[in-house]
Structure formats: C-alpha cells, structure tokens
Amino acid sequence: MTKSLHELFASDIKPRTRFVEHFSGDALDTFRWDTTLVNNGTVAMSDTSNGGLILSTGTSSGTSSAQIDFGDKKQFGGASSIIWTAIHSHSATGESYSGLTAGSTQGSGAQGIYSYVNTAWKTTNFDLYTVGAGGNTWTNGTIAGLTSNHSHKLELTGTSGKSFVDGALNCESTTNLPIAKMQPSFGLSSTDTTNKTINITYCEAWEN
Amino acid sequence: MTEVKDSLYEQFCPLTTVAGQHFVEWFSGADIENASYPKRWTESNTNGAGTFAMSSSVDGGFEITTGSGGNNTYQNLTFNDIHQFSSTASGFIVVSKVSSVASTKYYMGLENNSYYTVSFNGNEAYYRTGTRESSTGSSQTATGVASDNAWHVHKLTTDGTTVKHWIDGVQYTTTSNVPTGTQANFQPFIQVYGNASKTASIRYFEAWNS
Numbered sequence: 001m002t003k004s005l006h007e008l009f010a011s012d013i014k015p016r017t018r019f020v021e022h023f024s025g026d027a028l029d030t031f032r033w034d035t036t037l038v039n040n041g042t043v044a045m046s047d048t049s050n051g052g053l054i055l056s057t058g059t060s061s062g063t064s065s066a067q068i069d070f071g072d073k074k075q076f077g078g079a080s081s082i083i084w085t086a087i088h089s090h091s092a093t094g095e096s097y098s099g100l101t102a103g104s105t106q107g108s109g110a111q112g113i114y115s116y117v118n119t120a121w122k123t124t125n126f127d128l129y130t131v132g133a134g135g136n137t138w139t140n141g142t143i144a145g146l147t148s149n150h151s152h153k154l155e156l157t158g159t160s161g162k163s164f165v166d167g168a169l170n171c172e173s174t175t176n177l178p179i180a181k182m183q184p185s186f187g188l189s190s191t192d193t194t195n196k197t198i199n200i201t202y203c204e205a206w207e208n
Numbered sequence: 209m210t211e212v213k214d215s216l217y218e219q220f221c222p223l224t225t226v227a228g229q230h231f232v233e234w235f236s237g238a239d240i241e242n243a244s245y246p247k248r249w250t251e252s253n254t255n256g257a258g259t260f261a262m263s264s265s266v267d268g269g270f271e272i273t274t275g276s277g278g279n280n281t282y283q284n285l286t287f288n289d290i291h292q293f294s295s296t297a298s299g300f301i302v303v304s305k306v307s308s309v310a311s312t313k314y315y316m317g318l319e320n321n322s323y324y325t326v327s328f329n330g331n332e333a334y335y336r337t338g339t340r341e342s343s344t345g346s347s348q349t350a351t352g353v354a355s356d357n358a359w360h361v362h363k364l365t366t367d368g369t370t371v372k373h374w375i376d377g378v379q380y381t382t383t384s385n386v387p388t389g390t391q392a393n394f395q396p397f398i399q400v401y402g403n404a405s406k407t408a409s410i411r412y413f414e415a416w417n418s
Contacts, residue, residue, distance in 0.1 A: 024231030025248030026288035049393040167223030
C-alpha cells in the first residue's frame with residue numbers, strides 16, 4: 001500500500017507545487033487565502049451540508065464584490081491545472097471569474113485562465129477566458145447549468161488551455177495563453193441589489 | 209499498484225462526480241486554534257477549564273485534558289456550529305486513545321443535538337457507538353472491543369437508518385436512535401469528560417459526505 005501522498009502522484013520525480021483546500025471548518029484559513037471585499041461583499045464558511053465557503057456580493061446598491069486569492073503569492077505557471085467544485089447562484093446578472101490569475105483584482109484583464117459566468121454579456125454556458133502577454137481570447141463554452149453544482153478543471157499545457165466541466169471537455173483555447181506566474185482566484189461581483197453567491201467546496205491546483 | 213491520477217480529487221472520485229464536503233485533519237503542527245496555525249477548530253470549556261495542546265511526542269497528535277470542575281467538566285473541540293456534513297449520509301474516521309481508562313469519557317464524531325459518535329467510558333466494559341436522534345432519544349451500543357488505553361482507528365458511517373462502526377477494521381452496527389435528519393447537518397465534535405486531568409489524544413480526523 002502506498003505510504004505517502006507524494007507517491008500517489010509520482011514517486012520518481014521531485015514534487016511540484018500543489019495544494020488542496022477542502023473549505024471545511026469554523027473559518028477560512030486566512031494564512032493561505034486573502035480576501036478582498038468591496039461594498040459589503042462577504043466571505044464566510046457556509047453552515048450547511050456541502051456548503052463549503054460562500055462568497056456573497058450582498059445587497060448594497062452600486063458595485064459589490066467578493067474575492068479570494070493567495071494575496072499575490074503566485075506559485076503556478078503556464079503549465080498548471082486547477083480543479084474546484086462550486087455552485088453559482090447567479091447567471092444573468094453579476095459576473096464571476098474563477099481560475100488562475102496573474103493579477104490582483106478580478107476582471108482586471110491580467111494574464112490568466114478563467115471560467116467566466118455572466119449570461120448577460122456572454123453565453124449561457126461556462127465560458128473560457130484566457131489572457132496572454134499579447135491579448136486575450138474568449139471561447140464560448142458548450143456546457144450549461146450555471147446554477148448547478150459542478151466540478152471544474154482548467155488545464156494549461158503550454159500550447160492549449162482547456163476547460164472541463166464534470167469531467168467533459170467544455171471548450172479549449174490555443175491562443176493568448178498565460179505565461180506569467182499566477183495564483184488561484186475566485187471572484188464575484190454585482191452591480192445591483194440582488195445578492196449573488198458562489199459556494200466553493202474544494203480547490204486543488206498543481207504544476208503539471 | 210495504485211493507479212496514478214493527476215489530482216488528489218481524482219483519487220477519491222472521478223471528475224464526472226461532484227465531490228461532497230470532505231476534510232482531513234492530521235493534528236500536526238504548532239497548534240490548531242491560535243493565530244500561528246490555520247484556523248479550523250474552536251476550543252471551549254464546560255464546567256471548568258481544561259487544556260488543549262499539541263503533543264511533542266512521536267505519534268502524539270493532539271491532547272485534550274479535562275479541568276477540575278467535577279465529573280461534569282468537559283472540554284470541546286468543534287467547528288463552532290458550522291455544520292457541513294449530512295446527518296444521514298456521511299462518514300468519518302478518527303484515530304484516538306485515552307491516557308488512563310478509569311473515569312475518562314469521550315465522544316468523537318458528528319453532531320448537531322442529534323449525533324453519531326465513538327463513545328468511550330472507561331467505567332464501561334467496551335467501546336460503544338453513541339447515537340442520538342433528538343426526536344426519539346439516545347443510545348450507547350456496546351461493541352466487542354474492550355475499553356483500554358491503546359490507539360484505535362474508528363470509522364463510522366450513517367445512511368440515516370444504520371450506523372456502522374469499525375474498530376481497527378472490525379465492523380459493528382446499530383440501528384437504535386440513528387439520526388434521521390431532524391437536524392439536516394452535523395459538525396465534527398470531540399468532547400472529553402472527567403474530573404481533573406483526564407486526557408484523550410487524537411491524531412487523525414477525516415469526515416466526508418457520501
């Protein structure tokens with residue numbers, strides 16, 4: 001029987017950067033995660049089964065947002081992957097970026113690979129947004145169900161960026177792929193008074 | 209040989225399945241609650257202040273020692289009422305021991321008024337499975353493992369009808385007062401009872417929704 005977690009993945013190579021977050025407990029691990037809250041946005045542990053961490057925009061007028069990341073500690077490069085499980089409450093209003101970013105603020109256009117949700121501006125599927133050194137590419141997703149619970153995976157190989165939803169290929173981009181170092185980031189914003197939420201129950205990222 | 213997967217996630221379930229809440233606590237490090245360590249647990253005392261400390265010994269894990277408030281003093285380790293695990297479809301594993309058998313009691317499991325737990329009472333002959341459905345009552349069902357001060361691995365699961373309890377791989381079951389969902393969601397909890405300096409140790413706690 002395998003004795004170590006490392007050996008589960010690769011016993012013959014040096015371990016690359018990897019982290020696993022279960023979003024369980026009485027509070028978010030703020031030694032790992034940094035929160036950015038604007039205009040009464042909140043981040044809190046959800047007191048419900050499979051609730052994980054809940055990001056909320058709140059009900060204030062004006063632009064509200066909630067974001068978590070590694071506080072600009074960027075340990076993942078252009079050949080890395082990220083898996084998370086999440087459920088969004090929003091689709092047509094509010095927007096969310098989930099994935100790996102070289103930036104500090106969601107939607108800033110920083111290099112990265114993102115799963116994007118906002119049907120008012122993009123499709124009714126999980127769209128893929130990649131930003132490289134010279135520009136960006138929006139790729140329409142093919143998998144719907146924005147407000148259902150899903151597993152997501154974004155995979156960067158150096159020549160492509162792929163989005164998987166529930167294990168199925170959602171879409172792929174081969175242009176404008178990030179080459180900068182990046183951090184995990186989940187961000188949600190709203191410009192109206194309807195509370196938008198994302199519940200995240202798992203996140204894992206690693207260097208391929 | 210174990211099949212190598214890209215991710216820890218896929219070691220437990222395929223990406224075609226959305227995994228439920230899951231956590232693993234190794235009880236390794238400086239402390240589990242204070243500012244020097246990632247916060248997950250909340251410590252509290254009832255009827256007398258005890259101590260909570262990481263053991264500085266091989267395989268020592270985390271030690272909870274009761275205070276001096278009489279036999280009804282107990283110390284608690286919980287998620288501070290953050291209930292993320294199903295009361296009718298979940299499971300957990302704990303690895304634990306007591307330092308002295310006589311007059312030491314503990315519960316380790318998942319609760320929210322109702323519960324299912326490992327139930328240890330050094331004044332009883334056997335380890336027990338503790339179950340409570342708040343609408344019907346509580347039960348302590350004896351297993352076949354004698355109360356002692358050795359390390360044991362306990363795995364418990366519930367499907368809302370039967371609680372299965374494995375001790376070191378041997379299965380026992382109970383259907384008495386199994387939580388049926390009156391409280392939908394549970395939190396991990398550890399309670400250690402005993403008047404003055406009764407210590408229970410824990411070095412692993414894992415819970416999941418099934």
